[in-house]
Amino acid sequence: MGHAPPAIEAVSWGWRHGGRSTWAVRHLDLVVQPGERVLLLGRSGSGKSTLLAGLAGLFDERGGGESEGQLRVFGEAPATSRSRSGLVLQDPEAQLVMSRAGDDVAFGLENRGVPTDDIWPRVRAALDAVGWAYGPNRPTDQLSGGEQQRLALAGVLALEPDLLLLDEPTANLDPEGAGLVREALARVLDHRATTLVLVEHRVAEWLHLVTRVVVLAAGGGILLDGPPSEVFVGHDELFARHGIWTPDHRGKRPARPLLAPQPESLIVTEQLSAQPPLADRPLFARLDLVVRSAEALAIVGPNGSGKSTLAHLLGGLHRPQAGQVSASEALAPGHAGSSVWQWPARRLVTRIGSVFQDPEHQFLTGRVADELALGPMRGGLPEAEARRRALELAERLHLDAVWEANPFTLSGGEQRRLSVATALATAPRALILDEPTFGQDRRTWDEMLSLLAGLADSGRGVVLATHDRALVEALADRTLHLPLGA
Amino acid sequence: MRWRTIDIVVTAALGVAFGVVFWAWGLVFSAVGAGTFAPPLYILSGVWLIPAVLAPLIVRLPGAGLLAEFMAAAVSALLGSAWGLDTLASGLMQGAGAELVFALGLYRRWTLPVALLAGAGAAIGEWFHDMAFYFAGFAFTIQLAYGAWMLVSGVIIAGLGSWYLLRMLRPTGVLAAFPSGRSGPEPAS
Amino acid sequence: MQLRRPGIANPTAFLPAANAVAKLGAALIVMLVAFLSRDPVTPAILLAGVGLAMTLTGLRVADLVRLVGPLLVAAAILGVLNALLTGTPVGSSPGAVVDRATIGLALGLRVAAIALAGSLALATIDPADLASGLIGHLHVPDRLAIGALASLRLVPILVTEWRTIGLARRARGVDAGRNPVAALRLALGALVTLLVSAIRRASRLALAMDARGFDGRTKRTMARPPRMRLADWLLLAASGALGVAAIAISMALGRWAFIFG
Numbered sequence: 001m002g003h004a005p006p007a008i009e010a011v012s013w014g015w016r017h018g019g020r021s022t023w024a025v026r027h028l029d030l031v032v033q034p035g036e037r038v039l040l041l042g043r044s045g046s047g048k049s050t051l052l053a054g055l056a057g058l059f060d061e062r063g064g065g066e067s068e069g070q071l072r073v074f075g076e077a078p079a080t081s082r083s084r085s086g087l088v089l090q091d092p093e094a095q096l097v098m099s100r101a102g103d104d105v106a107f108g109l110e111n112r113g114v115p116t117d118d119i120w121p122r123v124r125a126a127l128d129a130v131g132w133a134y135g136p137n138r139p140t141d142q143l144s145g146g147e148q149q150r151l152a153l154a155g156v157l158a159l160e161p162d163l164l165l166l167d168e169p170t171a172n173l174d175p176e177g178a179g180l181v182r183e184a185l186a187r188v189l190d191h192r193a194t195t196l197v198l199v200e201h202r203v204a205e206w207l208h209l210v211t212r213v214v215v216l217a218a219g220g221g222i223l224l225d226g227p228p229s230e231v232f233v234g235h236d237e238l239f240a241r242h243g244i245w246t247p248d249h250r251g252k253r254p255a256r257p258l259l260a261p262q263p264e265s266l267i268v269t270e271q272l273s274a275q276p277p278l279a280d281r282p283l284f285a286r287l288d289l290v291v292r293s294a295e296a297l298a299i300v301g302p303n304g305s306g307k308s309t310l311a312h313l314l315g316g317l318h319r320p321q322a323g324q325v326s327a328s329e330a331l332a333p334g335h336a337g338s339s340v341w342q343w344p345a346r347r348l349v350t351r352i353g354s355v356f357q358d359p360e361h362q363f364l365t366g367r368v369a370d371e372l373a374l375g376p377m378r379g380g381l382p383e384a385e386a387r388r389r390a391l392e393l394a395e396r397l398h399l400d401a402v403w404e405a406n407p408f409t410l411s412g413g414e415q416r417r418l419s420v421a422t423a424l425a426t427a428p429r430a431l432i433l434d435e436p437t438f439g440q441d442r443r444t445w446d447e448m449l450s451l452l453a454g455l456a457d458s459g460r461g462v463v464l465a466t467h468d469r470a471l472v473e474a475l476a477d478r479t480l481h482l483p484l485g486a
Numbered sequence: 487m488r489w490r491t492i493d494i495v496v497t498a499a500l501g502v503a504f505g506v507v508f509w510a511w512g513l514v515f516s517a518v519g520a521g522t523f524a525p526p527l528y529i530l531s532g533v534w535l536i537p538a539v540l541a542p543l544i545v546r547l548p549g550a551g552l553l554a555e556f557m558a559a560a561v562s563a564l565l566g567s568a569w570g571l572d573t574l575a576s577g578l579m580q581g582a583g584a585e586l587v588f589a590l591g592l593y594r595r596w597t598l599p600v601a602l603l604a605g606a607g608a609a610i611g612e613w614f615h616d617m618a619f620y621f622a623g624f625a626f627t628i629q630l631a632y633g634a635w636m637l638v639s640g641v642i643i644a645g646l647g648s649w650y651l652l653r654m655l656r657p658t659g660v661l662a663a664f665p666s667g668r669s670g671p672e673p674a675s
Numbered sequence: 676m677q678l679r680r681p682g683i684a685n686p687t688a689f690l691p692a693a694n695a696v697a698k699l700g701a702a703l704i705v706m707l708v709a710f711l712s713r714d715p716v717t718p719a720i721l722l723a724g725v726g727l728a729m730t731l732t733g734l735r736v737a738d739l740v741r742l743v744g745p746l747l748v749a750a751a752i753l754g755v756l757n758a759l760l761t762g763t764p765v766g767s768s769p770g771a772v773v774d775r776a777t778i779g780l781a782l783g784l785r786v787a788a789i790a791l792a793g794s795l796a797l798a799t800i801d802p803a804d805l806a807s808g809l810i811g812h813l814h815v816p817d818r819l820a821i822g823a824l825a826s827l828r829l830v831p832i833l834v835t836e837w838r839t840i841g842l843a844r845r846a847r848g849v850d851a852g853r854n855p856v857a858a859l860r861l862a863l864g865a866l867v868t869l870l871v872s873a874i875r876r877a878s879r880l881a882l883a884m885d886a887r888g889f890d891g892r893t894k895r896t897m898a899r900p901p902r903m904r905l906a907d908w909l910l911l912a913a914s915g916a917l918g919v920a921a922i923a924i925s926m927a928l929g930r931w932a933f934i935f936g
Binding site (some may be wrong): 489490491492494495496498499500501502503505506507509510511553557560561563564565568569570571572573618619620621622623624625626627628651654655658660661663 | 699702703706710713745746749753756757758760761762763778779781782785786789790791792793794795796797798802818819822823825826827829830833834837862866867869870871872873874875876877878880881882884885889890934
Binding site for chain 3 (some may be wrong): 053056058082083086087089091093094095096097098099100102103106107108109110111112113114115116119120123140141155156159312315316317318344345346348349350353354356358360361362363364374375378379408422423426
């Protein structure tokens with residue numbers, strides 16, 4: 001090629017975070033030329049985020065980490081070429097610094113010492129580049145997730161980077177939000193020949209934007225490297241084995257048993273309504289819904305449409321504004337027709353299990369073993385019996401390896417399995433899950449699908465509040481779309 | 487001892503989190519709060535002082551107590567304290583009280599006795615503020631009675647309490663970026 | 676309690692549009708003069724002045740009442756408490772009672788003046804403007820001010836999380852019922868969970884800020900450099916004049932008393 005150095009050059013590069021004993025990335029050899037657009041794939045733990053952070057020049061050996069090999073961005077050490085790269089992270093909330101949109105975009109420019117008079121024209125240009133529909137004074141906490149990510153992208157673009165690094169930018173977004181971000185990125189790439197490295201789990205929607213796919217192997221090295229048309233052909237088994245999404249992977253629900261239990265109603269809502277305090281329309285009104293056993297019910301809709309609210313109401317976690325949520329005889333013998341909101345927590349936990357979107361919200365103890373035993377003991381089981389059940393569940397959900405660990409130190413997938421396990425520990429007949437497949441790699445996703453299918457097939461009522469279309473297609477027997485009009 | 491970005495933002499966020507908790511627990515003075523001016527009820531006053539002791543224990547940098555306590559006060563003020571900017575003055579004096587203790591230890595001693603003393607220091611700062619602003623007319627013996635309650639509360643709730651909070655936070659792995667977090671187990675990815 | 680401060684109905688009103696540091700300074704002047712006084716006249720005059728300023732806040736009347744009401748009630752209660760618990764003068768002669776009541780009145784008005792000035796300032800100052808004002812006019816270290824400002828973004832997030840954490844505990848079968856010890860353990864557990872979340876989010880935010888060049892060696896510029904206009908200087912001057920007038924009138928009436936001694 002010409003005299004310009006490659007955008008990225010890694011020679012046997014590795015990085016170990018301070019305080020950890022395993023290497024996050026190892027033996028990486030990679031060359032990316034300017035103008036290439038790379039989709040970086042790999043299982044959780046294969047070092048994708050570490051690589052991006054390293055490219056962005058964020059690592060500093062003073063923090064205790066250690067590197068080996070060589071990593072060059074445009075021919076120099078990443079820390080030196082930091083001004084030529086821009087990094088967009090996964091969580092929109094964690095990236096926005098200012099409370100007004102324009103101020104946030106200006107933040108990066110201020111940091112670089114750009115003179116005041118040059119700042120606002122560049123801010124406006126960056127906002128235009130991502131197709132920003134609002135003015136610069138829009139409060140950032142009134143934006144949807146997709147809009148926040150667009151704003152984060154604008155903030156990075158204002159600095160006119162030559163290398164764009166995107167670390168799962170749509171993982172926390174619903175499909176509409178993800179679409180906004182893709183659209184914005186497509187616009188940007190139409191106008192400038194920026195080098196792009198993109199990490200994403202769900203690949204299908206991004207293929208038209210990239211020129212090359214690189215698959216990292218956990219433990220070091222590269223599995224596959226080539227244009228999309230080649231990488232995804234004939235390697236299905238390899239991808240499946242390594243737990244990596246392919247464009248056409250559709251989860252499939254395991255075959256149902258021949259003798260399926262008859263569905264009975266478990267939770268009944270009557271005339272249930274919810275309206276947020278400042279809204280002019282309700283999320284749902286006068287809703288009559290029945291949660292049945294041996295059935296998977298999906299509640300779908302974009303973020304903010306009331307899925308979590310409905311999930312919490314069905315779970316008996318707070319009082320309905322209007323209407324009633326009551327239990328059937330099948331769910332709670334002797335308490336048929338009573339309102340679940342008024343039950344003491346001890347009774348609730350043995351009848352209806354609720355799994356929250358963020359597993360960490362539900363952790364109560366300092367050990368996985370104690371987490372699993374807590375629910376059954378609260379429900380009245382003697383300790384020895386509770387511990388036995390806890391051990392069973394841990395083995396079933398592959399948590400025995402972390403039996404003694406503090407729940408907060410588990411990986412994302414392990415935390416999610418733990419939160420489902422704790423809900424199952426009390427053997428409730430109804431299980432309500434809020435976004436159970438949030439940001440997961442293929443292996444965890446497939447496991448979750450078969451777990452939930454198995455629960456429904458064994459006679460439980462499973463309710464999923466989710467915007468994951470693939471999960472809904474694979475699993476749901478019935479679907480409820482929110483928001484419903486009045 | 488240079489302040490990294492993470493030190494600044496985490497210290498401030500600790501204060502913010504406590505400000506939210508004060509609001510959630512109804513400890514922010516509105517008209518209702520005015521009714522709790524009786525000395526025995528000040529036994530809970532140590533709760534307000536926790537940020538001033540906990541933040542320095544975590545971050546181990548000069549000024550952390552001041553910053554965290556100031557932010558806790560700021561958030562309390564923004565979420566509904568009736569006293570407005572005066573809440574910030576209160577926060578500054580409480581933070582200064584704790585800060586003084588850590589300064590006397592040259593910012594190198596982070597042990598339990600120091601935490602208890604810092605709780606006492608913060609309580610003394612709070613005492614000066616409340617006597618000067620709210621209870622300036624009280625008889626001195628009554629002011630001392632308030633002071634006694636505040637001191638005990640500061641030492642136990644803010645001093646000992648912060649120590650225990652630090653011990654509960656360490657094993658979660660969330661303090662890995664700070665020197666105070668090094669003795670916990672290794673977190674996953 | 677409201678989550679948000681009352682929205683400014685009229686953002687072009689005098690106070691919302693004024694320079695943040697000028698507003699801070701004006702409030703601090705009034706608060707200082709009130710703090711230093713021990714008589715009823717000084718704070719009364721200050722209150723009158725600040726009361727006039729309420730018309731310049733651009734807030735709706737209902738919001739103003741909600742802002743000022745609890746403050747006045749609390750100040751009144753404090754005034755009464757001070758009157759009841761003051762050491763001197765002793766005795767139940769009418770003179771002594773009136774003296775004690777005057778002390779109570781003076782201190783109650785004093786607290787009201789301090790709190791009212793402070794509340795109006797808080798209601799009309801935008802934190803981002805204050806941060807740039809502190810950096811630009813008072814040379815506060817910029818990384819400190821911006822870092823603190825960034826952490827304020829976590830407030831609505833943490834409020835929502837607090838509620839969710841409470842719901843999650845109920846879902847796990849844990850509620851306090853009537854047992855105070857159980858309630859305490861529950862509260863403590865929720866506190867730790869919230870702190871973990873706050874520290875995690877703050878750490879990620881710090882990383883994102885560094886990724887955008889925050890910890891660089893370059894000197895930061897400002898997108899919105901603060902400016903002091905004539906009106907801002909006038910605000911400060913008016914506040915100073917109010918303070919001086921309050922002391923002068925109080926002295927002229929022979930009522931001035933210094934707080935210490």
